[in-house]
Amino acid sequence: MEKNRYILKNDTPSCHLLHVCCAPDLVISYLAGARGDVFFYNPNIHPRSEYEKRYKEVLRVAEFFEMNVVEVPYDPETFFEKTKGLESEPEGRKRCEICIRMRLEKTLEFAKENGYRSFSTTLTASPKKSVEMINNAGINVSRYNLVQYIPNVYRRSPLYNLSQKLIKQLGIYRQNYCGCVFSVRNEDKEKGEEIR
Template identity: 65%
Template sequence: MSLKCHLLHVCCAPDLVIAYLAGARGDVFFYNPNIHPKEEYEKRKHEVLKVARLFNLEVVEAEYDPENFFKSVRGLEHEPEGGKRCRVCFELRLRKTASVVKELGYASFSTTLTASPKKDVHTVNEVGKTVALETGTVYLANVYRKSPTYNDAQRLTKLLGIYRQNYCGCTFSRRVEQDENSSER
């Protein structure tokens, strides 16, 4: 089996734009069983595919698997945003990415989760390194949101009309976002 270069776990199209402009290359892997509802998942996936075509990136397909997410975070439903539930979610997605890395023969992997200002970069990279160590893969830690091209990526996303979500993706973060919006009124 010939070794493929890099697999980039992608959580959404705006973060893919940020990572790409910051220099990330490789094949795209959209695995996000946390995204709820299904319509939101489909919308985000569609936008990732659109950006991947624009940048001429190959996409590795994965099934939508919300049952796995809910099983993984059972008992953590009332955790605050950014807490233990999020760490479990990062681990779920990065473990799946690492398994695809091994299965398809990639040299390394990383994630666009570090592009989002709503994610704890230290936690994401810590989880990525741990998963890599445990699975015998190579994780390339990064901080895409600190890229000098971050603002350019924001402008390009807007110019291209790329859908930008207003919550992390899971039903729990959606509930938090809705609660915050209703308290602002």
């Protein structure tokens, strides 16, 4: 099995691990004060080409902000296993809860194994996600652990407008669906297109 590895490593690794879902949310979160080593664990993203595109953009932003990045292998099977039976759930419900939890559990696991003291996620930068669901998942997975989850609401940053300008200036790719194959279909439905 492929292993995680560090890239773009600075002299001093951070003691905080930052789960990053996509490049635009990393920009918003960074300007809202998020720091730490970048952990891009998102096996929900479909298809692989989209995953690679989003990851490449995250690398670009991390380099811009001089952040360390932990390279994590892509394992979509884990997402499909965990969300089996929930394929037709509407967005924002049980499937999303499991998807968010899965990503935060893995972040915590890596943080524990590698001596980080705390972790958080850029997921709360998105206006489309439930901050309560995300922060509750973080608090629950880290319960009884020495590695603390730091709740946040990065989208409430006073520099939110500035981050939008920076995203544009840097020409960062903005996806038009959340990530999984089921959210691609939702997007199609909203547009009135034929569902794949």
